[in-house]
Amino acid sequence: MILKLIISAAGFLVLGFIVDFIFSLWDDPREPPRLRPKIPVIGHVIGLMRHGPSYSKITSEAAGTEIYTLGFFHYKVYMSASARLLPFFQKTAKTLSFRPFIELTAHKFGDATEATHNLYRGTLPDDLGRSLRASLAPGPHLDYLNHQMGSRALVELDKLLDGDQNDERRRALPLLAWSRYTVVEATSYAVYGEKHPFVKREVVDAFWQWQNYLVSHLMGLDITGKGYALREKVFKEYIKYCAKLPDDASHLMSEHQRVLRSAGVSDTDKAKQAAIFTIASFANSAPTLYWTLMEIYSRPDLLAEVRRDLEEYAVSGSREKGFVLDVAALKARCLLIVSVINETQRMRQINSSFRKVLSDTMLDGKYLLKKGNFIQVPGDVIHSERAFWGDTAGEFNPHRFIKREGGTPSSASGFIAFGFAPYTCPARQFATTELLILVALMVVRADISPVSGKWSMNAPVNTLELSTVPSPKTDVEVRVQVREEWAGEWSLKTGES
Numbered sequence: 001m002i003l004k005l006i007i008s009a010a011g012f013l014v015l016g017f018i019v020d021f022i023f024s025l026w027d028d029p030r031e032p033p034r035l036r037p038k039i040p041v042i043g044h045v046i047g048l049m050r051h052g053p054s055y056s057k058i059t060s061e062a063a064g065t066e067i068y069t070l071g072f073f074h075y076k077v078y079m080s081a082s083a084r085l086l087p088f089f090q091k092t093a094k095t096l097s098f099r100p101f102i103e104l105t106a107h108k109f110g111d112a113t114e115a116t117h118n119l120y121r122g123t124l125p126d127d128l129g130r131s132l133r134a135s136l137a138p139g140p141h142l143d144y145l146n147h148q149m150g151s152r153a154l155v156e157l158d159k160l161l162d163g164d165q166n167d168e169r170r171r172a173l174p175l176l177a178w179s180r181y182t183v184v185e186a187t188s189y190a191v192y193g194e195k196h197p198f199v200k201r202e203v204v205d206a207f208w209q210w211q212n213y214l215v216s217h218l219m220g221l222d223i224t225g226k227g228y229a230l231r232e233k234v235f236k237e238y239i240k241y242c243a244k245l246p247d248d249a250s251h252l253m254s255e256h257q258r259v260l261r262s263a264g265v266s267d268t269d270k271a272k273q274a275a276i277f278t279i280a281s282f283a284n285s286a287p288t289l290y291w292t293l294m295e296i297y298s299r300p301d302l303l304a305e306v307r308r309d310l311e312e313y314a315v316s317g318s319r320e321k322g323f324v325l326d327v328a329a330l331k332a333r334c335l336l337i338v339s340v341i342n343e344t345q346r347m348r349q350i351n352s353s354f355r356k357v358l359s360d361t362m363l364d365g366k367y368l369l370k371k372g373n374f375i376q377v378p379g380d381v382i383h384s385e386r387a388f389w390g391d392t393a394g395e396f397n398p399h400r401f402i403k404r405e406g407g408t409p410s411s412a413s414g415f416i417a418f419g420f421a422p423y424t425c426p427a428r429q430f431a432t433t434e435l436l437i438l439v440a441l442m443v444v445r446a447d448i449s450p451v452s453g454k455w456s457m458n459a460p461v462n463t464l465e466l467s468t469v470p471s472p473k474t475d476v477e478v479r480v481q482v483r484e485e486w487a488g489e490w491s492l493k494t495g496e497s
C-alpha cells in the first residue's frame with residue numbers, strides 16, 4: 001500500500017515536471033529567467049495561498065536576479081525586483097499598461113454591466129485618468145478639497161479631545177477603528193460634501209468589512225455572497241447620493257460623473273463606479289495613519305522631536321486666543337513628520353503594482369516581456385533593496401527622507417508607496433496633506449499610550465485587503481490624554497497647494 005502511494009506521488013511529480021517543461025518550451029531566451037517552484041505546475045499557486053503578498057519577497061530572495069518569471073500554468077508573471085528598472089517602465093508605458101486593471105476592477109468590484117464593461121475596454125479609463133489628474137493637481141480644485149478635508153479632520157479631533165478629561169471614549173480608544181472612521185469622514189466631506197454617502201456609521205462599517213472580500217471578488221469566489229451584500233449597502237447609498245449631486249460636491253466628484261455620463265454609462269453604473277473609488281481613497285490612508293501614529297508614539301525621543309518641529313514652525317496662538325495650525329508651513333518646514341510618514345509607508349508596504357503586457361516589449365533593451373503576460377512590482381521588495389537603501393534598509397529611520405543640504409533624500413527614486421510613473425497616485429498631494437494634518441493635530445494636542453502597556457508594532461496584518469499598507473488583524477486600544485497646555489480652540493490655516 002505504502003509502496004503504491006510512493007509510486008503514485010513520484011508519478012505525479014514526474015508528470016508535473018513534464019507539464020512544466022512543456023509550458024517552458026515556448027520561452028524565449030531573452031525573457032527573464034524562470035524561477036521553478038519546488039512542486040511543479042502548482043507550486044507558485046500554493047506559495048501565494050500560503051504566504052499572500054509576502055510570497056514575492058520569498059521568490060525574489062530565491063531568484064536573486066533583478067527580474068525573473070513565475071509561471072502560473074500557461075500565464076507568466078514577470079517579477080520586477082529592483083528599483084533600477086523603474087524608469088524603463090515609464091519609457092514603455094504604452095505597452096506595459098495599468099489600464100487593464102482599471103477595467104478589471106470596474107467589472108469585478110464595480111459590478112459593471114456588459115455595456116459599461118465594454119466602455120472600459122475602450123478609451124474610458126484614459127478619459128477618467130485625465131479628469132482625476134486635473135481635479136487633484138495643485139490648483140483651486142485641490143485647494144478646495146484640502147480645505148474641506150482639513151476642516152472636517154479638525155471636527156473629528158475636537159470631538160475626541162474637547163470636553164471632560166475622563167471621557168469614556170478616551171480611556172480605551174480603538175485606534176484602527178478611529179483612524180478608519182476619521183479618514184472616511186474627512187475624505188468624504190471633501191469629495192462629496194456634507195451629505196456624503198458615509199453619514200451613517202453602518203455604511204462606514206460595511207465599507208471596511210467589504211474590503212476583506214476584494215480578493216475573493218476578483219476570483220469570483222464569494223460563494224456565500226456576504227461580501228456582495230456588504231458592497232450592496234455602500235452601492236445603495238451612492239445610488240441615492242448620485243441621483244442629484246449636492247452643491248458642495250467637489251469638482252473631482254462632478255467631473256468623474258460627467259466623464260462617465262458623456263461616455264454613455266447608465267445612472268446606476270455611474271454610482272457604482274463612484275462607490276469603488278473609495279477603495280483607492282480610504283483604504284490606503286487609514287492604515288498609514290494608524291501605523292504612523294504608532295511609530296511616533298512608541299518612540300518618546302522621536303515624539304519630542306516631532307513636537308519641537310511642529311511648535312517651532314507650524315503652530316501659533318495661545319490658550320486664550322486659540323491655536324492655529326499652518327498647513328503650508330507644516331508641509332514645507334516640518335520635514336521630520338513628512339519623513340516619518342514616508343518611512344512608515346516604506347517599511348510597511350506589502351502589496352504590489354501590476355501592469356499588463358499589451359504587446360511584446362523589450363525592457364532596458366535586454367529583457368523581452370511577451371504579450372498577454374503580467375508584470376508585478378512588489379513594494380516590499382523594492383523598499384528593502386540594499387543597493388538603493390543601504391545597509392540600514394531593514395531599519396526604521398525616521399530621518400531617512402529628510403533632504404540634506406545640497407543632497408537628495410536617501411533613495412527617493414526607489415520609493416513607490418504612491419506607485420511609479422506614469423501611473424503614480426493622482427491624489428498623493430491630497431493624501432499626504434490629510435495624513436500630515438491628522439498626525440500633527442494629534443501629536444501636538446494629545447498623548448497616546450496603549451491600554452495593555454505595550455505597543456504591538458509587529459502585530460500580524462490582514463493580507464485580504466488590497467491596500468498598499470495593510471491593517472493589523474486586531475485593533476489596539478489606546479488611552480488618550482489631552483495635553484493641557486494645548487487645550488483650547490483650534491483652527492487651520494489652509495493656503496494654496
Ligand code: HEM
Pocket residue numbers: 098102128129132187280281282284285288352353354416417418419420423424425426427428430431468
Ligand atoms: C496613503 C494614501 C494613498 C496611497 C499610498 C495610494 C497609493 C496609490 C497607488 C500605489 C496607486 C497606483 C496603483 C498601482 O500602480 O498599482 C494609486 C492609484 C490611485 N489612487 Fe491612490 N493612494 C492613496 C490615497 C488616495 C486617495 C486619498 C485617493 C482619492 C482621493 C486616491 C485615488 C487614487 C486613484 C483614483 C488611483 C488610480 C489612478 C489611475 O486611474 O491612474 N488615492 N494610489
